[in-house]
Amino acid sequence: MTDLSEMGKKAKTAEFQLSQLGTVQKNKALEQMAVALETNSAKILAANQKDLENAKNNSMSEAMQDRLLLDDDRIKKMADGLRQIAEQSDPIGKVDRGWTTEDGLDIIQERVPLGVIGIIFEARPNVTVDAAGLCFKSGNAAFLRGGKEAINSNIALSDTLRTALKDFGLDDNSVQLIHDTSHEVAQEMMELSDYLDVLIPRGSGRFIKMVVNKAKVPIIETGAGNCHIYVDESADQAQAIKIIENAKVQRPSVCNAVEKILVNQNIADEFLPKLAEKLKQEQVEIRGDAGVQKILPDVIPATEDDWYTEYNDYIIAIKVVPDLNSAIEHINHYNTQHSEAILTENYQNARQFQKQIDAAVLYVNASTRFTDGGKFGFGAEIGISTQKLHARGPMGANELTTTKYLVNGDGQIRN
Structure with a gap:
């Protein structure tokens, strides 16, 4: 003993x-x-x-x-x-x-x-x-x-x-x-x-x-990492696909891997087929809301539980949202206050996202995979704190x- x-x-x-x-x-x-x-x-x-x-x-x-x-x-x-x-x-x-x-x-x-x-x-x-x-x-x-x-x-x-x-x-x-x-x-x-x-x-x-x-x-x-990436209507779409691929596929089992993608409805018809093609090449299972299902009929319907789930696997859930405010509301409701990202070329949207999302780390045009003590220059990390007292983040x-x-x-x- x-x-x-x-x-x-x-x-x-x-x-x-x-x-x-x-x-x-x-x-x-x-x-x-x-x-x-x-x-x-x-x-x-x-x-x-x-x-x-x-x-x-x-x-x-x-x-x-x-x-x-x-x-x-x-x-x-x-x-x-x-x-x-x-x-x-x-x-x-x-x-x-x-x-x-x-x-x-x-x-x-x-x-x-x-x-x-x-x-x-x-x-x-x-x-x-x-x-x-x-x-x-x-x-x-x-x-x-x-x-x-x-x-x-x-x-x-x-x-x-x-x-x-x-x-x-x-x-x-x-x-x-x-x-x-x-x-x-x-x-x-x-x-x-x-x-x-x-x-x-x-x-x-x-x-x-x-x-x-x-x-x-x-x-x-x-924290558990139910991390989101919001793709704004002004996003560089080619860059967005590379960032999402990295955030999901490089190491899907870690807490800073992306689990949810929110896509602005104004680019969904154009963007989602290209994103789905890349994710399927990487053997990622896609689950989607009704808006995603209209564009990608073969995706698995997302349930309410999906929006709360940290998969730690080759699975991702995608939702079509009408605007930035809706994306912020969704993320603040379902996230674990770990790491969130916006992909955008609109400076005001980037600032609003970083100001209004409640999370330890907020990215503009970068992969959530960088939430790491080593990448932040600390040499290593003892963990990513998602609480607010004493310490927060790596x-x-x-x-x-x-x-x-x-x-x-x-x-x-x-x-």
Whole structure:
């Protein structure tokens, strides 16, 4: 039986050491962690192969197997992500503001670590490395629990990182992985409020909702991605097809893949057949509303549930809308406040879309696939926050900090 309390105590001890490390020392350790990933790639890939074999035996979809897959290129990208994290400015000790009060007190608001960060996630082994790297850079201990689908990969990755830290003379309990993937242990982790300062879930919308409902530890909610693209009547149609293809097909299993397309009725007759031809070439199943069915009679009729669904697969739903206002109303009703895009050549429409849509990230003439800590220049991400308190959007090292006030006086007492 896994003793989470004992692991929590070790994490708290490691957290104190981490909070005292200087930037140079942290960056050198991150480089050593990156080298260790590359050096141990054969061991990591062998472990990942076991997970892939289990996934195939359990009839996991190809899109979800792609989430699970590691190869030399993906290991290199994880290592490069650690190096990019090292290159980022250190958020710890950064002064947000400072001032002197009327009582002569000098006050500084300074960035400090959150503490011990729990990350509970599904079949994405790269999360093990991204979370460990970002937590380490921001002076936090990482307390990880991945899904059973990736357990062999996660063990190999976490062992590699822990060995690198130990070889560098640091506490390897800065990164801990729970090996027991049972629901009972997951529930226990969600209640570990004596040791975890915050819990970040990553996975499907259903999984995240379950964690939010059951956890007793404070949550930063990362989002399911029911992402939309609205094709305005002024859009460059050739460019729009390329953007939609990329947003849907490049990696359909991830949260920033597009799931819904809204098309202005004034271009629907011309645009939809061209879009459908491209999507069918990519084996994407199209579901459509009544307006789409009139133009593309062979599409599957979309239901009300479709507008709420994050498919994570080669499926997309399309709706014909009369104007921009209708598109905005639809998106704000059905979206998960993750990433939304407008394809348009009309500046006013672009500004209205970005101002009126309630979401973490809003694009004009670009793929939703760019909602990613690496692409935003953070090196990696701990998740995409779709809530509004503490952090929103891709979360890098800076978002894993809080503040404290340093108040210096000269004998002042309050009257």
